[in-house]
Amino acid sequence: MNRHELILRAARTCMIEKGFHNASIKNIAACANVSAGLIYRYFENKDSIIEALVSDIVNNMKSHMDDKPRRDENQPLDIFQTSDFFADLQDNIFMLMDIASAATRNPRYKKLVVQAHNALQDDIVRREKQQHPEMDESIIRTRHYVITLLLDGVIVQCGRKGYVIDDELRQMINAIVHKLIHAK
Amino acid sequence: MNRHELILRAARTCMIEKGFHNASIKNIAACANVSAGLIYRYFENKDSIIEALVSDIVNNMKSHMDDKPRRDENQPLDIFQTSDFFADLQDNIFMLMDIASAATRNPRYKKLVVQAHNALQDDIVRREKQQHPEMDESIIRTRHYVITLLLDGVIVQCGRKGYVIDDELRQMINAIVHKLIHAK
Amino acid sequence: MNRHELILRAARTCMIEKGFHNASIKNIAACANVSAGLIYRYFENKDSIIEALVSDIVNNMKSHMDDKPRRDENQPLDIFQTSDFFADLQDNIFMLMDIASAATRNPRYKKLVVQAHNALQDDIVRREKQQHPEMDESIIRTRHYVITLLLDGVIVQCGRKGYVIDDELRQMINAIVHKLIHAK
Amino acid sequence: MNRHELILRAARTCMIEKGFHNASIKNIAACANVSAGLIYRYFENKDSIIEALVSDIVNNMKSHMDDKPRRDENQPLDIFQTSDFFADLQDNIFMLMDIASAATRNPRYKKLVVQAHNALQDDIVRREKQQHPEMDESIIRTRHYVITLLLDGVIVQCGRKGYVIDDELRQMINAIVHKLIHAK
DNA sequence: TATGAATGAGCATTCATTCAT
DNA sequence: AATGAATGAATGCTCATTCAT
Numbered sequence A, B, C, D: 001m002n003r004h005e006l007i008l009r010a011a012r013t014c015m016i017e018k019g020f021h022n023a024s025i026k027n028i029a030a031c032a033n034v035s036a037g038l039i040y041r042y043f044e045n046k047d048s049i050i051e052a053l054v055s056d057i058v059n060n061m062k063s064h065m066d067d068k069p070r071r072d073e074n075q076p077l078d079i080f081q082t083s084d085f086f087a088d089l090q091d092n093i094f095m096l097m098d099i100a101s102a103a104t105r106n107p108r109y110k111k112l113v114v115q116a117h118n119a120l121q122d123d124i125v126r127r128e129k130q131q132h133p134e135m136d137e138s139i140i141r142t143r144h145y146v147i148t149l150l151l152d153g154v155i156v157q158c159g160r161k162g163y164v165i166d167d168e169l170r171q172m173i174n175a176i177v178h179k180l181i182h183a184k
Numbered sequence E: 001t002a003t004g005a006a007t008g009a010g011c012a013t014t015c016a017t018t019c020a021t
Numbered sequence F: 001a002a003t004g005a006a007t008g009a010a011t012g013c014t015c016a017t018t019c020a021t
Helices: A003-018 A025-031 A036-042 A046-067 A085-103 A107-131 A137-161 A167-183 B003-018 B025-032 B036-042 B046-067 B085-105 B107-131 B137-161 B167-183 C003-018 C025-031 C036-042 C046-067 C085-103 C107-131 C137-161 C167-183 D003-018 D025-032 D036-042 D046-067 D085-105 D107-131 D137-161 D167-183
Strands: none
Touching (some): A003 A036, A025 A036, A046 A107, A085 A137, A085 B085, A107 A137, B003 B025, B003 B046, B025 B036, B046 B085, B046 B107, C003 C025, C003 C046, C003 C085, C025 C036, C046 C107, C085 D085, C167 D137, D003 D085, D025 D036
């Protein structure tokens, strides 16, 4: 694995473990089995490590959505199976919490997060329109928005509860989204 | 106002303004018009200030709900008016973001937050049962859970977007919750 | 001695010994028998220590010139005795070298040094005019300018030779300045 | 051009531009279109680059004086034209400031500078004696010494004022030296 | 010979915490 | 009880120097 990737993974590990503010460059370096100075050969500063980390998550999400065939429309809905990025989401929860929190105060992070959010939203809406050409875009957008809120809520709850999306939670959300979609 | 309270308020102010990690003890002391050293007579360390702060928010929410009469069932639904703690929520968003994030890593915060969450949920469910004695408890719980998810989602979105619960957002959520409730 | 003064003296000592760039905050702290952190209670940053140091030197020079009675006009000229600041100058040579050098690139230092220089020059010219009311100001200025050049030259030479203004050097300069003054 | 020379020139360029302490090995390497590591094949360390640089300047001065025919004795005196190394001096001022400063602390630099100074002085005196065989050597030495002081003073002033030897400064110095020479 | 990745000591600065007063 | 001077460990970052290739 190349150094860039190596450091990024180490950073991810540290930040998941210790949180955004408490993962020091030295922590990351140690975790990557690399000297502290080397990190600055690959990243301009700590901020740009975060930036890369966020970009990675976003790209990961996008590629998940692009690669996998869409679910059979007749199958019972399972957004955790459907949106495959949920496999990763579990891992990313810690970071996303911190990043969302940091984005509250740091304009650079905020921009990143908002861009990522918009990019994902556009992507999702585009897909839905392909699948349901007859449906009004505003309805799609609204529906997506609700799902987004729910997912963000799930993330927060996961952080709160114990970091696991268990079956109970999974089924509950599915039911809600299902109802939500068919109510419209 | 006693010193304990005074310091806590100052801490709240600072943390809302500067965020969890960037509010220093000195900031708080200055804001409370108190010496930095004195803070350690009332709190063991910085963490326990935060702990107290979280407790405060939780208690605040509880008391809000206890004090205020419930809305007229025939009024159009507005959860931001209904759940009165939303008046505070706006102010607390910054802190809640940080706290949710910190709770991810700090078991003491987590315990606090989870307890609070459960207490609130029980409280709400109890009330709803009073109002809708005929309704199945599991439905009430589910409904509450969804609303919780949505609210957490709103908090995250607010952090992301620009810290304001504007009318558009407000109406959208209201519509969703309304639909949600009547769909069941 | 108060801490401010104490730290300043330590800084002076370190910078004389190790030079401007190589005197670290830790060096200074150790030399002052003080923790590194404490320095920042008394000075905003390293730069402002320098600033204070330069100001000190300038003020020292000025007060030397103000306090002491002027030489007897009939005595043989000895600028090293006359301008009493030369007692200090010896000590200050190292620092002045470094500062002049740093001023080459750092606009803030340059401003300081230039201001100091102008202040001293004005002071000297004013005095000379008192002593020689009949003399043309431009002549006084020119004469002072030459002396300044010579003194700066002496400083550099001292740095080069071995840090001592020995008798040979002293007499030589005196003779030159003497001739210079009487040639006009 | 051989590597040694190439690196040395790059070092000179960087140090003139950024100053003694702020010119990094990497800067120099980049400026020489050479890898950072290679520099250590030609120089033991950063200090010895500087040492070589000082030597170069000194040699340059010497060769300037050797190569060029002396001015016509009847021409009006212009030491900036006369002493041809003044063409370079302008460029070298930055470095000379730093070097003079560094020489204060570093014995190796000091030795170099003192030797150079003596060599130059001897060289100049020898020439002057050829031109003015009737003049007392001590007078020549003294005169040269004063000029040296003035030039060093000029260097310092240049650093202080704004790095340019402008016409005013030039004429003033010339007048002084002229008077100085004819007063004797 | 030449590279540039890698090291690690060092720097200025911050801040939670302690403690003499 | 209250102060705020003092501490010192920790942080992000730089850079001269080394060394495997």
